[in-house]
Amino acid sequence: MDVLIHLFVGLHIIGIAALLGGFLTQMKAMGEGTARFGPAMLHGALTMLVTGVILVGLNQADDHSVNNVKIGVKLAVLIVILGLVYVKRDDEKVEKQLFGLVGLLTMVNVFIAVLWT
Template identity: 40%
Template sequence: MDILTGVILVIHMIGWAIVLGGALTTMREPRIAKGVTHGAVTALVAGILLVGLAEMGDGDVNNVKIAVKLVVALVITAMAIYGSKNQDKVTTGYLGGLAGLTVLNIAVAVLWR
Protein backbone atom coordinates (compact mmCIF):
# COMPACT_ATOMS: atom_id res chain seq x y z
CA MET A 1 0.00 0.00 0.00
CA ASP A 2 2.92 2.35 0.67
CA ILE A 3 4.17 1.98 -2.90
CA LEU A 4 0.72 2.77 -4.30
CA THR A 5 0.41 5.81 -2.05
CA GLY A 6 3.87 6.98 -3.12
CA VAL A 7 3.08 6.60 -6.83
CA ILE A 8 -0.19 8.50 -6.48
CA LEU A 9 1.57 11.21 -4.45
CA VAL A 10 4.14 11.65 -7.23
CA ILE A 11 1.33 11.93 -9.81
CA HIS A 12 -0.42 14.46 -7.55
CA MET A 13 2.71 16.62 -7.28
CA ILE A 14 3.38 16.42 -11.02
CA GLY A 15 -0.19 17.60 -11.65
CA TRP A 16 0.30 20.69 -9.47
CA ALA A 17 3.70 21.34 -11.05
CA ILE A 18 2.05 21.33 -14.49
CA VAL A 19 -0.60 23.80 -13.32
CA LEU A 20 1.92 26.16 -11.72
CA GLY A 21 4.41 25.94 -14.57
CA GLY A 22 1.73 26.33 -17.23
CA ALA A 23 0.25 29.38 -15.52
CA LEU A 24 3.62 31.07 -15.07
CA THR A 25 4.97 30.37 -18.56
CA THR A 26 1.94 31.79 -20.38
CA MET A 27 1.76 35.09 -18.48
CA ARG A 28 3.30 37.14 -21.30
CA GLU A 29 0.63 35.98 -23.73
CA PRO A 30 -2.25 35.15 -21.37
CA ARG A 31 -3.96 31.87 -22.20
CA ILE A 32 -4.65 28.56 -20.54
CA ALA A 33 -2.53 25.81 -22.03
CA LYS A 34 -4.24 22.43 -22.35
CA GLY A 35 -1.72 20.96 -19.94
CA VAL A 36 -2.95 23.24 -17.16
CA THR A 37 -6.46 21.78 -17.33
CA HIS A 38 -5.14 18.22 -17.49
CA GLY A 39 -2.74 18.88 -14.62
CA ALA A 40 -5.50 20.34 -12.43
CA VAL A 41 -7.86 17.42 -13.04
CA THR A 42 -5.03 14.93 -12.49
CA ALA A 43 -3.99 16.59 -9.22
CA LEU A 44 -7.61 16.75 -8.03
CA VAL A 45 -8.32 13.08 -8.73
CA ALA A 46 -4.97 11.98 -7.29
CA GLY A 47 -5.64 14.02 -4.14
CA ILE A 48 -9.03 12.38 -3.68
CA LEU A 49 -7.41 8.97 -4.10
CA LEU A 50 -4.73 9.86 -1.54
CA VAL A 51 -7.37 10.82 1.02
CA GLY A 52 -9.24 7.57 0.33
CA LEU A 53 -6.08 5.53 0.84
CA ALA A 54 -5.26 7.43 4.05
CA GLU A 55 -8.77 6.81 5.40
CA MET A 56 -8.42 3.08 4.69
CA GLY A 57 -5.10 2.89 6.51
CA ASP A 58 -4.13 3.54 10.09
CA GLY A 59 -3.35 7.22 9.53
CA ASP A 60 -5.44 9.97 11.07
CA VAL A 61 -6.75 12.42 8.47
CA ASN A 62 -7.23 16.11 9.31
CA ASN A 63 -10.65 16.62 7.73
CA VAL A 64 -10.57 20.42 8.00
CA LYS A 65 -7.25 20.58 6.15
CA ILE A 66 -8.55 18.19 3.49
CA ALA A 67 -11.72 20.27 3.10
CA VAL A 68 -9.69 23.47 2.61
CA LYS A 69 -7.42 21.77 0.08
CA LEU A 70 -10.42 20.29 -1.75
CA VAL A 71 -12.18 23.66 -2.06
CA VAL A 72 -9.00 25.33 -3.34
CA ALA A 73 -8.37 22.45 -5.77
CA LEU A 74 -11.95 22.67 -7.07
CA VAL A 75 -11.58 26.42 -7.63
CA ILE A 76 -8.28 25.90 -9.46
CA THR A 77 -9.79 23.17 -11.63
CA ALA A 78 -12.87 25.29 -12.39
CA MET A 79 -10.65 28.25 -13.31
CA ALA A 80 -8.56 26.06 -15.61
CA ILE A 81 -11.61 24.60 -17.35
CA TYR A 82 -13.37 27.98 -17.66
CA GLY A 83 -10.20 29.64 -18.92
CA SER A 84 -9.58 26.95 -21.51
CA LYS A 85 -13.13 27.38 -22.85
CA ASN A 86 -13.00 31.21 -22.76
CA GLN A 87 -9.45 32.09 -23.74
CA ASP A 88 -10.43 35.72 -24.45
CA LYS A 89 -11.27 36.22 -20.75
CA VAL A 90 -7.86 35.01 -19.55
CA THR A 91 -5.66 37.88 -18.37
CA THR A 92 -2.33 38.08 -16.61
CA GLY A 93 -4.23 38.60 -13.35
CA TYR A 94 -6.32 35.48 -14.03
CA LEU A 95 -3.14 33.45 -14.48
CA GLY A 96 -1.63 35.09 -11.39
CA GLY A 97 -4.69 34.06 -9.40
CA LEU A 98 -4.41 30.53 -10.73
CA ALA A 99 -0.72 30.37 -9.82
CA GLY A 100 -1.34 31.95 -6.41
CA LEU A 101 -4.08 29.47 -5.54
CA THR A 102 -1.81 26.63 -6.61
CA VAL A 103 0.96 27.90 -4.32
CA LEU A 104 -1.62 28.30 -1.54
CA ASN A 105 -2.71 24.69 -1.96
CA ILE A 106 0.89 23.50 -1.84
CA ALA A 107 1.58 25.66 1.23
CA VAL A 108 -1.46 24.27 3.05
CA ALA A 109 -0.25 20.74 2.32
CA VAL A 110 3.27 21.40 3.58
CA LEU A 111 2.79 23.88 6.43
CA TRP A 112 -0.51 22.81 8.04
CA ARG A 113 0.36 20.09 10.54
Protein backbone atom coordinates in the same frame (compact mmCIF):
# COMPACT_ATOMS: atom_id res chain seq x y z
CA MET B 1 -0.10 -0.13 0.78
CA ASP B 2 2.78 2.31 1.36
CA VAL B 3 4.08 1.76 -2.16
CA LEU B 4 0.64 2.56 -3.57
CA ILE B 5 0.38 5.72 -1.45
CA HIS B 6 3.83 6.85 -2.58
CA LEU B 7 2.90 6.18 -6.20
CA PHE B 8 -0.15 8.44 -5.93
CA VAL B 9 1.84 11.12 -4.07
CA GLY B 10 4.21 11.12 -7.05
CA LEU B 11 1.31 11.44 -9.49
CA HIS B 12 -0.14 14.23 -7.34
CA ILE B 13 3.17 16.10 -7.55
CA ILE B 14 3.20 15.64 -11.33
CA GLY B 15 -0.27 17.24 -11.44
CA ILE B 16 0.98 20.19 -9.39
CA ALA B 17 3.99 20.51 -11.67
CA ALA B 18 1.79 20.59 -14.78
CA LEU B 19 -0.52 23.24 -13.33
CA LEU B 20 2.18 25.43 -11.81
CA GLY B 21 4.54 24.88 -14.75
CA GLY B 22 1.84 25.98 -17.17
CA PHE B 23 1.41 29.14 -15.13
CA LEU B 24 5.12 29.89 -14.77
CA THR B 25 5.87 29.40 -18.46
CA GLN B 26 3.28 32.04 -19.36
CA MET B 27 4.24 34.74 -16.88
CA LYS B 28 5.76 36.87 -19.65
CA ALA B 29 2.62 36.44 -21.73
CA MET B 30 0.57 37.35 -18.65
CA GLY B 31 2.49 40.64 -18.44
CA GLU B 32 1.66 41.30 -22.07
CA GLY B 33 -1.99 40.33 -21.58
CA THR B 34 -1.84 37.34 -23.93
CA ALA B 35 -1.69 34.44 -21.45
CA ARG B 36 -4.10 31.54 -21.79
CA PHE B 37 -4.89 28.38 -19.89
CA GLY B 38 -3.22 25.52 -21.73
CA PRO B 39 -4.31 21.89 -21.72
CA ALA B 40 -1.48 21.01 -19.32
CA MET B 41 -2.98 23.31 -16.69
CA LEU B 42 -6.41 21.68 -16.99
CA HIS B 43 -5.00 18.17 -16.95
CA GLY B 44 -2.71 19.04 -14.04
CA ALA B 45 -5.66 20.30 -11.99
CA LEU B 46 -7.71 17.20 -12.84
CA THR B 47 -4.77 14.97 -11.93
CA MET B 48 -4.45 16.74 -8.60
CA LEU B 49 -8.16 16.24 -7.91
CA VAL B 50 -8.26 12.55 -8.78
CA THR B 51 -5.00 11.62 -7.05
CA GLY B 52 -5.90 13.73 -4.00
CA VAL B 53 -9.19 11.92 -3.54
CA ILE B 54 -7.45 8.57 -3.99
CA LEU B 55 -4.76 9.55 -1.47
CA VAL B 56 -7.35 10.45 1.16
CA GLY B 57 -9.07 7.10 0.63
CA LEU B 58 -5.83 5.12 0.73
CA ASN B 59 -4.63 6.87 3.88
CA GLN B 60 -7.93 6.28 5.65
CA ALA B 61 -7.96 2.65 4.54
CA ASP B 62 -4.44 2.26 5.95
CA ASP B 63 -5.55 3.75 9.31
CA HIS B 64 -3.43 6.90 8.91
CA SER B 65 -4.89 10.04 10.43
CA VAL B 66 -6.29 12.47 7.89
CA ASN B 67 -6.85 16.15 8.72
CA ASN B 68 -10.30 16.57 7.18
CA VAL B 69 -10.33 20.35 7.61
CA LYS B 70 -7.03 20.69 5.75
CA ILE B 71 -8.24 18.36 3.00
CA GLY B 72 -11.50 20.32 2.76
CA VAL B 73 -9.67 23.63 2.37
CA LYS B 74 -7.31 22.17 -0.24
CA LEU B 75 -10.29 20.69 -2.10
CA ALA B 76 -12.15 24.02 -2.07
CA VAL B 77 -9.11 25.88 -3.43
CA LEU B 78 -8.59 23.22 -6.10
CA ILE B 79 -12.24 23.35 -7.17
CA VAL B 80 -11.95 27.11 -7.66
CA ILE B 81 -8.77 26.61 -9.71
CA LEU B 82 -10.36 23.83 -11.76
CA GLY B 83 -13.51 25.86 -12.36
CA LEU B 84 -11.58 28.90 -13.58
CA VAL B 85 -9.29 26.88 -15.84
CA TYR B 86 -12.16 24.80 -17.22
CA VAL B 87 -14.43 27.74 -18.00
CA LYS B 88 -11.68 29.84 -19.63
CA ARG B 89 -9.75 27.00 -21.32
CA ASP B 90 -10.86 27.92 -24.86
CA ASP B 91 -10.38 31.68 -24.55
CA GLU B 92 -7.67 33.17 -26.78
CA LYS B 93 -6.43 35.26 -23.85
CA VAL B 94 -7.25 35.41 -20.17
CA GLU B 95 -7.27 38.57 -18.07
CA LYS B 96 -4.06 39.17 -16.12
CA GLN B 97 -5.85 39.18 -12.78
CA LEU B 98 -7.65 35.90 -13.44
CA PHE B 99 -4.51 34.20 -14.70
CA GLY B 100 -2.53 35.50 -11.73
CA LEU B 101 -5.26 34.32 -9.36
CA VAL B 102 -4.92 30.76 -10.63
CA GLY B 103 -1.16 30.88 -10.08
CA LEU B 104 -1.60 32.35 -6.62
CA LEU B 105 -4.21 29.76 -5.62
CA THR B 106 -1.97 26.97 -6.89
CA MET B 107 0.89 28.20 -4.73
CA VAL B 108 -1.48 28.62 -1.77
CA ASN B 109 -2.52 24.99 -2.20
CA VAL B 110 1.12 23.88 -2.20
CA PHE B 111 1.88 25.86 0.95
CA ILE B 112 -1.22 24.54 2.70
CA ALA B 113 -0.02 21.02 1.95
CA VAL B 114 3.49 21.69 3.21
CA LEU B 115 2.97 24.04 6.16
CA TRP B 116 -0.36 22.99 7.68
CA THR B 117 0.46 20.29 10.20
